[in-house]
Amino acid sequence: MSVRPPYRADVVGSFLRPPAVAEARARHHAGELDDDGLRAVEDAAIVDLVQKEADAGLELATDGEFRRSWWHFDFFGLLDGVDIVELDHGIQFQGVQTRPRGIEISSRIGFSDTHPFLEHFRALQEDVKATGARPKFTIPSPTVLDFRLEPGHIDPAVYDGREAIVDDLVQAYRDAVHAFYDAGARYLQFDDTAWAYLCSDVELEKASERGIDTNGIAERYAALLNRILDGKPDDLVVTTHVCRGNFRSTWISSGGYEPVAEQLLGVTNYDGYFLEYDTDRAGGFEPLRFLPKGDKTVVLGLITSKTGDLEDPDDVKRRIDEATAFAPLEQLALSPQCGFASTEEGNILTEDQQWAKVRTVVDIARDVWG
Numbered sequence: 001m002s003v004r005p006p007y008r009a010d011v012v013g014s015f016l017r018p019p020a021v022a023e024a025r026a027r028h029h030a031g032e033l034d035d036d037g038l039r040a041v042e043d044a045a046i047v048d049l050v051q052k053e054a055d056a057g058l059e060l061a062t063d064g065e066f067r068r069s070w071w072h073f074d075f076f077g078l079l080d081g082v083d084i085v086e087l088d089h090g091i092q093f094q095g096v097q098t099r100p101r102g103i104e105i106s107s108r109i110g111f112s113d114t115h116p117f118l119e120h121f122r123a124l125q126e127d128v129k130a131t132g133a134r135p136k137f138t139i140p141s142p143t144v145l146d147f148r149l150e151p152g153h154i155d156p157a158v159y160d161g162r163e164a165i166v167d168d169l170v171q172a173y174r175d176a177v178h179a180f181y182d183a184g185a186r187y188l189q190f191d192d193t194a195w196a197y198l199c200s201d202v203e204l205e206k207a208s209e210r211g212i213d214t215n216g217i218a219e220r221y222a223a224l225l226n227r228i229l230d231g232k233p234d235d236l237v238v239t240t241h242v243c244r245g246n247f248r249s250t251w252i253s254s255g256g257y258e259p260v261a262e263q264l265l266g267v268t269n270y271d272g273y274f275l276e277y278d279t280d281r282a283g284g285f286e287p288l289r290f291l292p293k294g295d296k297t298v299v300l301g302l303i304t305s306k307t308g309d310l311e312d313p314d315d316v317k318r319r320i321d322e323a324t325a326f327a328p329l330e331q332l333a334l335s336p337q338c339g340f341a342s343t344e345e346g347n348i349l350t351e352d353q354q355w356a357k358v359r360t361v362v363d364i365a366r367d368v369w370g
Contacts, residue, residue: 005134005187005237006272006299006333007059009365012241013138013189014071014339015064016346016354021045025069025344042066047127054131056355057362060187061133063124064341071191071342072140072148073101075117079172080110081158082145103145105154109165111172111179118183125184134187137180141192141240142173142228143221151211162211166224173228181236189239189274194221195264196244196276199255218263229269239272239299243338244281256283265290265298272297277319278304278337288326298327301337303361308353313364320368334365 017025024041027033050061068074077084087102117139124135146169149162159165180188195218197203204214232238242257242264257264257275265273265287273291276282277300291298300323302316316334323332340347340354 005060005136006239006274006297006335007365008333008369009058009362010060010274010299010333010335011053011058011062011136011358011361012274012301012305012335012337012339013062013065013136013191014341015049015062015066016341016349016351017064017066017344018045018048018351021066022344043123046124047130050124050127050131050133052355053358054133056358057366058358059133060136061124061128061131062136062138063120063127065138065339067120069344070101071138071339072144073103075139076103076145078115078117080112081105081107081168082109085153087150103149103153105149105159105165107155107158109168109172111175113179115176115179118179121180121183121185135185136187136189137185138189138191138241139176141190141194142169142224143192143194145169146221146224147194147197147207147212149210170224170227174231177228177232177236177238181233186235187237187239189241190225190270191241191243193243195240195242195260196255198260199257201255218260219267222263222267225268225270237271239274239297240268240270241274241338242276243342244276255281257287258283261287261290265296266292271295272299272333274299274301274335276301276337278302278306285323285326288323291327291331293328293331297331297333298323299333299335301335303334303336303357305336305338305340305354305357306347306349308349308356310353310356310360313360313367316360316364317368320364329369334361334368336361 020041024033024038028038045066046063049064053061065071073084076082083104083106084101085104121137124137128135198218208214229238275298288298300320302319303311320332336357
């Protein structure tokens, strides 16, 4: 269906953790299982996952983020100069709050070639050799670090305020992109909640209360990301997933993409955009008119990962057709709207329902794009 990612049938990245992984992580946290024991359980589960992804008809494979507790904090906390600390509150979703964790900058930000995620990618690259799939690896976007950073969590002896971290943050991500490329990565994704929050008046107000200057913030984020992306190798595909919140099947932000579409789609130099369109909270397809003609792809997240109820394929095809009023069919693709387990707790559906969702994506994509 497609040669270069993102694929006509794609996935965001995370999958429900198998019981063996959940049990091993709990034992490891309790001190009953050492690092090597946990790694062995994760290794076996990821080999099985990669085969299941191939059996479902996907041309790519992820590691399901099985080695992570959070989609973002695990990566951030392993950067030089960044610590994950306990707060007096978590992130507020609809009716539920996450564990109380936050980001703190204690020294200069950097990306080391010993960052454990590089080894995680290398392991996935070995695992996909059995299926021939292309490995896809996800990391959180640098804009998330900026947007989630709370007042008082930057050491003033290191950086004089929020704006002072930008240059080092950009360099850390440029180093990360090239390190993953040198390790063999050709399909990398920046997962990003910040752009979705910029579509929400409620979240923008919260950001202002945290001391973020929200005037022109979309332009600033586009410029920050382009400083990173402008240095990437030509044969490396970098996409982004714009997430509206995904924790135990709940969500955070509402609002259509119109406020950010020109900067996100037209200015930011991503190769592809995974956009959530599973509910009317995302608005209509009109913002897709800002997608430039050419090689960029919008992956329509029309299949929800939050429930096990299967979508009607005809309804999904109708919505894809509606999107073509604003972007060419050849620049569109299909995926679940988000991962199935952005944190290790996972969404509220079964593994069988999860795989039924993935197969539905593949079947519809084959019908639409051939």
